Structures are given as C-alpha cells and as structure tokens.
Amino acid sequence: MKRGLAFIIAVFMLIGLLAGCSGENKAEADKTKDGKIVVDFWTFWGSETRRPIIEKIIDDYNSSQDKVFVKHTFLPWGDIWTKNLASVAAGNPADVIVNDINTVAQRAENKQVEDLSQYIDDSFKQKFHPHLWDTVEYDGKSYAVPFNTDTRLLFYNKTAFKEAGLDPEKPPATWAELEEYAKKLDVKNGDNYERVGFYPLWGSVGASSWMTNADSGKGFIEDGELTINTPKKVEALNWILDWKERLGENTVQAFQAEFGSEQANPFIAEKVAMWVDVGTFYTQLRDYGQDVDFGVAPIPANEEGSGNWAEGGGFVVEIPKGAKHPEEAMDFIKYLTDVEAQKYWSVKNYDNVANIEAAEAALNELEGPDKMVYEATVKNLKQTKMFPVPVEYPDYHSRLNPHIDNALLGKTSPEEALEEAEEDIAKMKKE
Structure with a gap:
C-alpha cells in the first residue's frame, strides 16, 4: 500500500511539474529570446511546391523588421478548419490563418473572426480585385484580406x-x-x-x-x-x-x-x-x-x-476571434498581401493573386508557356463569378x-x- 501510495503521489507531482513547464513554455512562446512578438500563422500549404514558397515569404518578412517573428504552423487540409473552430471556442486561436474566401461572412456572423476595419482604409481596399474584396465584407465591415483566387x-x-x-x-x-x-x-x-x-x-x-x-x-x-x-x-x-x-x-x-x-x-x-x-x-x-x-x-x-x-474560389487571410496579437498579425497580413510577396507567390505557383499590381508585375517576369497560362487566367477573372455563402x-x-x-x-x-x-x-x- 505504501509503495502504491508513493507511486500515486509521484505521478501527481510529475503532472504538476509538467503543467508548470507547459505554462512556462506557453508564456515564453509569446516572445522570442530577443523580445520579438511571436505570431502563429496557420496554413495547409505543406506540399513540396507550396511550403517552400510560403516559408520564403515568411522568412523575408521576419528579416524585414525587428518587432515580430512569424512562426509557420502547417495543418493538413480539413484538419485546419476543425482545429481553428475548436481553438477559437477554447480562447487560444492562431494569430493568422488562411481560410476559405466564400465563407467569411459566416464566420463574421458567428463571431469566429476579428473585425479588421480599424486597420483598413479605402486606399488599402483598392489594391485588390473588387469582386474579391466583396467577399470579405459583412455588415459594412471587413473581416479578412483576400490572398488568392482561381478561375x-x-x-x-x-x-x-x-x-x-x-x-x-x-x-x-x-x-x-x-x-x-x-x-x-x-x-x-x-x-x-x-x-x-x-x-x-x-x-x-x-x-x-x-x-x-x-x-x-x-x-x-x-x-x-x-x-x-x-x-x-x-x-x-x-x-x-x-x-x-x-x-x-x-x-x-x-x-x-x-x-x-x-x-x-x-x-x-x-x-x-x-x-x-x-x-x-x-x-x-x-x-x-x-x-x-x-x-x-x-x-x-x-x-x-x-x-x-x-x-x-480562393482563400483569405484573417485573424481568428480572440487572437492575442491582432496588431502584429495585421502587420504581417499587410506584408503577405502586398506587391512583392504576392508577386513571388504568383510567379512560383502560376496562382491568381488578389493584389492587382502584383498580378500585373508577375506577367512581366514570366515568359513562354508560363506567361501564356498565367495571362489567360488573369484575363479570365473578368468572366469569373464568386459565390459567397449568404448568411x-x-x-x-x-x-x-x-x-x-x-x-x-x-x-x-x-x-x-x-x-x-x-x-x-x-x-x-x-x-
């Protein structure tokens, strides 16, 4: 009995120690050793083609300033949506997540995503294809920023x-x-x-x-x-x-x-x-x-x-409701959807990006079949319809x-x- 009791006490002490360590690590994870705010960025881009591209963009951002460090968290397609909703409900979501472009209004109505209106003005909105920006608006407010689309x-x-x-x-x-x-x-x-x-x-x-x-x-x-x-x-x-x-x-x-x-x-x-x-x-x-x-x-x-x-269709970047670092998250989102990052993504993926200037710049860098296909997709956006799910x-x-x-x-x-x-x-x- 004494040995059994001692074992039980030891187990509880170990659990307590691990819990304490977990809390300490969680606190430390908010900042790097040199004091940068850690922004956790969730994507499903884990393929041999796309993962190196998004991680290069993240590395470039991290090197461009000394206040924020973006950490890339890859989650498989499907799992990312389930875990996002669970983390929002639990109050510990990611800081930035890639999500479906046609269901932004649903998440806004259900209070699963932060209102970004305070960070956005008309000059920012005009950087993006109008039919894409329409998808991120709900009740007169902006809840995401378009990243890419397709046709x-x-x-x-x-x-x-x-x-x-x-x-x-x-x-x-x-x-x-x-x-x-x-x-x-x-x-x-x-x-x-x-x-x-x-x-x-x-x-x-x-x-x-x-x-x-x-x-x-x-x-x-x-x-x-x-x-x-x-x-x-x-x-x-x-x-x-x-x-x-x-x-x-x-x-x-x-x-x-x-x-x-x-x-x-x-x-x-x-x-x-x-x-x-x-x-x-x-x-x-x-x-x-x-x-x-x-x-x-x-x-x-x-x-x-x-x-x-x-x-x-396509994807947006948004800040889940309850994210700890919304200002830093938005700073990264603005970088991710600006000309250089968007141009790099499009040139490497032949993917339609949301930023108008970036799409045009990508055309100037492509040639041969690469340019033929990408130019055709850009032209085709004029006859491409988005169908956001009505609330x-x-x-x-x-x-x-x-x-x-x-x-x-x-x-x-x-x-x-x-x-x-x-x-x-x-x-x-x-x-």
Whole structure:
C-alpha cells in the first residue's frame, strides 16, 4: 500500500511539474529570446511546391523588421478548419490563418473572426480585385484580406487537334462546338475508348460550374433570391446527362478508376484531349507532361454571346476571434498581401493573386508557356463569378448537392431535382 501510495503521489507531482513547464513554455512562446512578438500563422500549404514558397515569404518578412517573428504552423487540409473552430471556442486561436474566401461572412456572423476595419482604409481596399474584396465584407465591415483566387480554363491537346483535323489555334467557343470537337477527338478500338475527347465532369469542375455557365453567370442565390430552378440550369443538367449517355456509364467509370495526379492525370497521359482545370494545374503539366503540346482557352459559352462564365474560389487571410496579437498579425497580413510577396507567390505557383499590381508585375517576369497560362487566367477573372455563402442560407450546398447528385445518377429528372432543391432550401432561410 505504501509503495502504491508513493507511486500515486509521484505521478501527481510529475503532472504538476509538467503543467508548470507547459505554462512556462506557453508564456515564453509569446516572445522570442530577443523580445520579438511571436505570431502563429496557420496554413495547409505543406506540399513540396507550396511550403517552400510560403516559408520564403515568411522568412523575408521576419528579416524585414525587428518587432515580430512569424512562426509557420502547417495543418493538413480539413484538419485546419476543425482545429481553428475548436481553438477559437477554447480562447487560444492562431494569430493568422488562411481560410476559405466564400465563407467569411459566416464566420463574421458567428463571431469566429476579428473585425479588421480599424486597420483598413479605402486606399488599402483598392489594391485588390473588387469582386474579391466583396467577399470579405459583412455588415459594412471587413473581416479578412483576400490572398488568392482561381478561375477555370479549358486545357486542350494541340497534337490531338491536328490528328483529328482540327485547327489547334481555334479551340471550341460554344457548347455546340465542344460537342463537335469532342466526337472528332474520341479514339475508339472496337467498343473501347483509347482516348476521350471530353467529359464535362472531369477536371476541376462540377455540375454547378456548367449550370452557372449556362445561366449567364448566375449562381444559385442572387441578391437574396433563389435562382436554382431556372430553365438554363435544367438545360445544363440534361446536357451533362447526354454526355454520359453518349460515352456510356462503363466508359466514364473505367476512365475515372485510372485517374490520378502527375503522370497518371488523364490529360497529361493524353487519354483525354480537352480538360477543364484551374490555372495551377499547369504546374503538374509543366513538371510531368513536358511532351504535351497544349493550349488554353476560356470555358466555352453555352451559346454565342452568353459569356464564358467560370466559377471562382480562393482563400483569405484573417485573424481568428480572440487572437492575442491582432496588431502584429495585421502587420504581417499587410506584408503577405502586398506587391512583392504576392508577386513571388504568383510567379512560383502560376496562382491568381488578389493584389492587382502584383498580378500585373508577375506577367512581366514570366515568359513562354508560363506567361501564356498565367495571362489567360488573369484575363479570365473578368468572366469569373464568386459565390459567397449568404448568411440567410448557411450551408445551403449540403441540401442542394444531393438533389443534383440524384439527377446525375438518374434517380430523378433534372426538372424535378431542381424544383425539389429550391423548395428544400427555401425552408432553411434565416430571417
């Protein structure tokens, strides 16, 4: 018993000692040994491509001044969002975090992010693309700063175009031309496809993108009104189903089963002749598809004159609610979104940055295919729509997507699916 009691006492003493050490380390972590304020910066950029780029920017900032030291904390995609919300609730969040651009208003309404208005004036806002700045405003206040965005382009194989008797300098401009070209680009061996000209749900694109494209750039909620069950969106779903019917379910599934990244990407492997993806897809193409002669173009318009509309996403940098060092965090954010850092990010990633001057400066440093792709993405932003989630319809996608999936699986007609979706989402409106 005495030995057992002694063991228990020893355990409690050790726990107390460790707790004391933890508290001491936590206190010391607020500052470096030379007195700099430590700013904890959370990102999900841990790949071989992006991690060195963001850490170079951080190192440059740390060397540029003597008051703040930014520490980079990498968290895997998905985990970062969960841990951010948990840390805000616990009162010990990061100082700066990279977060989704289309859900800033949701976090602002839920008091999960700091109001940055006191640090921002009109001259600062004007540095960024207006359609991106709109995403960070809520109730007349600014809750984040745009970092980057994206747009979708049509990548096409020029060699395959020549083989099919198509002009490699004239990519399809409309949906009708896209279908016409795709049939010519298909290569079959008996009943089996060796190459598919195009399939609308392959790449970084989904049914919602085609529905937006068909409906003159309209999303599912416009100015607070539901615009889900529209004739053009129904038309888009029927159009996608026509592609599946022409190729056959077995062909679609067989090709998808082989999809991967790098050399296994079907466009890079030259098993698909046309492919919709974001501009940064070029980094894979550059590194693993050196022999692919390709071009890029806007997504074909539903019909001539209707617009080459694409969906856009991206990320912001923000200060979680309750962060200990908001002023120092904002100083870093201003550096991270200024010309030099943004230009470096874009040149290395071919990524659309939010800072207008930086995007233009990046073009002057690029050449050849690098410049061709990046210039195409910058031009394409004029026909790229952002769809911030309205606070009146939080998480409406969770109700919309199952209806779209049912239509694509043939469980219900597109007309019925979108009618039911609009009725379902109307019920969730928050007053």
